[in-house]
Amino acid sequence: MEGLRYGLHDRPKNATLILSSVQWFVFSLANVITVPIVLGHAFGLSESGIALYTERSFFICGMVGLLQALIGHRYAIIEGPAGMWWGVFLVLIQMTKDEHGSLQSLLQDLELGLIIAGLVFILLGATGLLAWIRKLFTPVVTGTFLVLLALQVSKSLVEGVLGIGFRNRPTFSPEIALLSVLLMVLTIFLMFKARGIIQSIAVLIGLMVGWIAYAALGLVDPPHTAAAVFSLPSIFPFGPPKFHMGVSITCVITAIILLSNLIASVQAFAGAAHEIPSSTTYNRGSVLTGIGTALSGIFGVAGVVPLTAAASLVALTGIASRLPFIIASAGVALLGFFPFIGQWVATLPAPVGYAILFTVFGQLLGFGLRDYRQLALGQRDVFVISLAVLTGVGIYFIPATAWLGLPAVLSYLLDNGLIIGIVLVLTFEHVVFPRSAAK
Numbered sequence: 001m002e003g004l005r006y007g008l009h010d011r012p013k014n015a016t017l018i019l020s021s022v023q024w025f026v027f028s029l030a031n032v033i034t035v036p037i038v039l040g041h042a043f044g045l046s047e048s049g050i051a052l053y054t055e056r057s058f059f060i061c062g063m064v065g066l067l068q069a070l071i072g073h074r075y076a077i078i079e080g081p082a083g084m085w086w087g088v089f090l091v092l093i094q095m096t097k098d099e100h101g102s103l104q105s106l107l108q109d110l111e112l113g114l115i116i117a118g119l120v121f122i123l124l125g126a127t128g129l130l131a132w133i134r135k136l137f138t139p140v141v142t143g144t145f146l147v148l149l150a151l152q153v154s155k156s157l158v159e160g161v162l163g164i165g166f167r168n169r170p171t172f173s174p175e176i177a178l179l180s181v182l183l184m185v186l187t188i189f190l191m192f193k194a195r196g197i198i199q200s201i202a203v204l205i206g207l208m209v210g211w212i213a214y215a216a217l218g219l220v221d222p223p224h225t226a227a228a229v230f231s232l233p234s235i236f237p238f239g240p241p242k243f244h245m246g247v248s249i250t251c252v253i254t255a256i257i258l259l260s261n262l263i264a265s266v267q268a269f270a271g272a273a274h275e276i277p278s279s280t281t282y283n284r285g286s287v288l289t290g291i292g293t294a295l296s297g298i299f300g301v302a303g304v305v306p307l308t309a310a311a312s313l314v315a316l317t318g319i320a321s322r323l324p325f326i327i328a329s330a331g332v333a334l335l336g337f338f339p340f341i342g343q344w345v346a347t348l349p350a351p352v353g354y355a356i357l358f359t360v361f362g363q364l365l366g367f368g369l370r371d372y373r374q375l376a377l378g379q380r381d382v383f384v385i386s387l388a389v390l391t392g393v394g395i396y397f398i399p400a401t402a403w404l405g406l407p408a409v410l411s412y413l414l415d416n417g418l419i420i421g422i423v424l425v426l427t428f429e430h431v432v433f434p435r436s437a438a439k
Contacts, residue, residue, distance in 0.1 A: 001217060004274060004314075004318050004319075005019040005272065005282075005317075005318040005319055005356070006275065006318070006319045006321040006373075007274065007320055007321065008075065008076070008275055008320050008321065008322055009321075009322070010321050010408075011321065011323050012319065014308055014325065017323065017324055017327075019201045019204065019407070020201065020317070020319050020324040021245045021323075021324035021325075021327040021328050022201075022328070023120045023201045023203060023204035023313075023317070023324075023328075024076070024078070024313075024324050024325050024327075024328035024329075025327075025328035025331050025332060026203075026204050026207050026208075026430075027078065027203055027204070027207075027309075027313055028061065028062070028065070028078045028080070028279075028329070028332050029058075029084040029332065029348070030055055030207060030326060030353045030356065030357060031078060031080040031307055031309060031347055031357075032058060032061050032080050032081065032332070033054065033345060033348060033353070034350065034353065035057065035080075035081040035086050035302055036050065036054040036056075036057040036081075036302075036350040036355075037143055037303065038086070038090075039053070039056065039086055039089055039090075039302060040053045040054070041135070042089070042090055042093050043093065043103055043107060044103055047223075047224060047225050048209075048227065048410070049150060049213060049227060050313075051223075051226075051227045051339050051343045052231070052234065052237070052277075052339060053301065053383045054339075054343070055231065055335070055336050055337075055338075055339040056233045056237070056299045056300065056301050056336060057081065057232065057301045057302070057336075058332055058333070058335040058336045058392075059233045059299070059333055059335070059336020059337070060079075060292065060295055060296055060299055060301055060304055060336070061079045061081070061234075061304055061332055061333075062329045062330065062331070062332030062334070062335065062336065063073065063295075063329075063332030063336075064079040064288065064291070064292035064295065064304055065077070065078055065079040065291075065329035065333075066326060066329040066330055066333060067288055067291070068159070068285065068288045068289075068292075068306065069322050069326050069329060070326070071284065071288070071327055072284045072285050072287070072288030072289075073119050073266055073277070073281050073282070073284055073285030073288070073306070074246040074281070074284070074322070074323035075266065075269045075270070075273070075275070075277075075281075075306075075310075075322070076269070076273075076310060076314070076320060076321065076322050076324075076326075077265055077266070077269050077307065077310040077311075078306070078307050078308040078309070078325075078329075079305065079306060079307065079329075080304060080306065080307045080309075081128070081301070081302035081303065082152060082258055082261060082302070082303055082305040082306055083149070083152065084254055084257065084258060084261070084416070084418065084419075085171075085258075085296075085302045085303035085304075085305075086302045087253065087416065088250060088251070088254050088429070089302060091400060091411070091415060091416075092106060092110070092247065092250070092408070093106065093165070093396070094400060095408055095411065096405075100194055103181070105244075106247070107238035107243065107300065108238055108239050108240065108241055108242040109241075109243070109244035109247040109248075110247060110251070110297070110300075111236060111238065111241035111242075111297045111298070111300055112241035112242060112243055112244075112246045112247075112248065112297065113244070113250070113251030113296065113297065114251060114293055114296050114297030114303050114312055115126075115241065115249040115254075115256035115294045115297040115298065115301065116248050116251060116252060117252055117254065117290070117293050117294075117297075117404055118255075118290040118291065118293035118295075118296075118297065118303075119290065119294065120252055120255045121254065121255055121259075121286050121287070121289045121290025121293055122286070122287050122291065122294075123290075123291030124259070124286050124288035124290075125283045125284065125285070125286030125288075125289075126281060126283070126284075126287055128248075129246050130259070130279075130281075130282050130286045131279045131282070131283070132221050133259060134263055134279075134282055136426060136429075136430060137263045137264070138429060138435075139258060139371040139372065139375055140372075140375065140381060140384055140385060140425060140429050141260070141268060141422070141425050141429055142263065142264045142368075142371050143261070143368045143369070143370075143371030143372045143385070144262055144368070144373075144385060144388050144389060144392075144421060144422070144425045145260045145261075145368070145421075145422055145425075146268070146308065146364050146365070146367050146368030146371065147266050147365060147368035147369070147389060147416075148388075148389060148392045148393070148417065148418050148421045148422070149261075149308070149368075149418060150265075150361055150362075150364040150368065151365075151389075151392075151393055151396070152362075152396060152417065152418050153361055155396070156354075157354050157358050157361060159178075159356050159358060160178065160180075160350055160351055160353070160354025160355075161180040161181075161184075161351065161355055161358055162176065162177045162180070163175075163176025163180070163351055164366055165350075166350055166351050167219075167221075167351070168244045174197045177352050179210070179213060179214070179351065179355075179356075180351055181355075183206055183209065183213075183352065183356065183426060183434030184243070184358060184359055184416040185205075185354040186206055186209060187201075187202055187203065187205070187206035187355075187356060187359050188359055190202035190205060190206070191316050191317075199317070199318070202316065202317065203313060203316065203317070203356055203360070205358045206355070207352060207353075207356050208399025210349070210351075210352035210355060210356070211348055211349070211352055213353075214349040214352060217305060218325060219349055220347050220349060221347060222344075222347060222387045223343045223344065223347070225277065227339040227340040227343045227418075228339055228340065229338065229339075230337060230338060230341050231298055231337065231338075231339050232337065233336050234299070234300070235298055235299060236298065236300065237299070237300040238300050239335060241297065246408040246409055247405070247408075248290060249358075249409050250302075250409050252406065253409065253413070253419075254303075255293065255303075257418075257419050257422060258289075258303075258305055260286055260288075260422055261305050262282070262286060262289055262305060262306055262310070263282065263306060264308055265305070265306035265308045265310070265311070266281060266282060266285055266306065268308045268310075268311035268364075269308075269310055269311040269314065269320075271293075271311065271367070271370075272311040272312075272314040272315045272320065273311075273320035274316055275296075275320075283381075285306065289305060289306065292304045292305075306378065308364055308367070309322070309357070309360050309361065309363075309364065311363070311367065312360045312361070312362075312363030312364060313360060315363055316359075316360070316363065317388070323343075327338060334389050338367075372385065380433055383428075383433075384425060384428040384429055384433060385425070387424060387428065388421045388422075388425035388428065389421060391421060391424055392418060392420055392424070393417060393419035393421075394417070395414070395416070395417035395420055395421075398415070400415050402415075403415050407416065
C-alpha cells in the first residue's frame with residue numbers, strides 16, 4: 001500500500017478508530033508476549049513468576065510507548081523488548097550456567113546494568129550528542145542494519161512458521177506449516193486486495209482467525225494455574241540491583257549499538273508516514289528510550305526500544321495516526337495491573353504470531369533495500385555493504401560455544417552478527433573508505 005488513509009495527526013472516527021486501536025493493541029502484544037515467556041523459562045522462573053514477568057513487560061512496553069507518542073519522538077512506534085537485549089540476556093544466562101553461577105545474582109546484575117544503559121541514552125539525547133551520532137547513520141548503515149535485523153530473526157520466524165518447537169516438537173509439523181501458510185496467504189490477500197477498513201485491519205484479522213482456528217483444533221493451551229486478578233507491577237522483583245563489571249559494560253555497549261535501532265525505527269516510520277523527523281525528534285526519542293531502558297531495569301524485564309515493525313504495519317495498513325496508537329498503548333500498559341489477563345493473552349499460539357509477523361518483518365528487509373536504492377551502488381558501496389552483511393550473517397551460523405573461554409564482553413560481541421555487521425559498516429563507511437575520499 002503506497003498511500004496513507006490517515007496521517008500522523010489525523011483522527012480516525014467510529015469503527016475505524018475502534019478497529020485500528022484494537023489492531024495496534026493486538027500487534028503490540030504479538031511483539032511482546034513471546035519474550036517474557038522465553039526469558040522466564042530461561043531464567044528458571046515458576047509459572048506464576050513467568051505470569052508476573054509478562055505482566056511487568058506489558059506495563060513497561062505500553063507505558064513507554066504512550067510516553068514516546070505524547071512527549072518523546074511523538075510517532076506511533078510500538079515499544080517492545082529489543083531482540084538485542086534479550087539476546088544479551090540469553091547469552092549471559094548460558095555463560096552463567098557454564099560457569100556454575102547464580103541466575104538470581106545475574107537478574108540483579110541486569111537490573112543495574114539496564115539502569116546504567118538507560119542513563120547513556122538520556123545523556124546522548126539531553127546533550128544533543130545524538131545529532132552528531134545520527135550523521136554516522138547514512139543509508140548504507142541504516143540499510144545494512146535493517147537487512148541484518150530481518151535476517152537475524154528469519155531463523156526464528158521460519159522455525160515458528162514450520163511448527164518447530166511448538167508444544168516441544170523438535171521437528172517440522174506439516175499441519176502447523178499448512179495453517180501458517182494459509183494465514184499468511186489470507187493476511188497478504190487482505191492487505192493488497194481488500195478495500196477500506198478490511199484492508200486496514202488485515203493484520204488483526206489474520207491474528208484473530210489464526211487464534212480461533214487453533215482453538216477449534218484444540219491447540220490453544222489454557223493457563224495451568226490461576227493468576228491474581230489485580231496486582232501492582234513489582235519494583236526490583238529479584239532483589240536490590242547489584243554491580244557486575246562485565247554485565248554493566250555489556251549493557252552499555254548494547255545501548256550504544258541500539259542507537260541504530262532508535263534511529264532506524266524513527267526513519268522507517270517517518271518514511272512510511274510521509275513525515276520528516278527533526279533533531280529534536282531524535283533527542284526526545286533518545287531521552288525517553290533511556291527512561292524506558294532504566295524502567296526496564298527497575299521492573300526487572302528486558303530492555304525496550306522503538307520497533308521498526310511499526311513502520312511495516314503503517315505501510316501495510318495506511319494508518320499512521322497517533323490516536324489509535326495512544327489508545328492501544330494505554331491498554332497494553334493497563335494489562336500490567338491484571339496478571340490473569342496477561343496470562344490468557346499469552347495463550348496466543350506462537351505459530352500464529354510467527355505467521356503474521358513473517359509478513360510484517362518481510363517489510364523490514366524491503367525498507368533496508370529501499371535505503372540501498374538511494375545509493376549509486378558503485379564498487380565502493382557494494383564492497384562496504386557486502387563485507388558487512390556477509391560477515392554479520394556468517395556469524396549467525398557460528399555456535400555460541402565457539403567463543404567460550406573468552407571474556408564475557410568479548411564473547412558476547414563476537415557472537416552477535418548484528419553488532420559485528422554494524423561495527424564493520426560504520427568502520428568502512430566513515431574510517432576506511434570515507435565517502436568524501438571516495439568521490
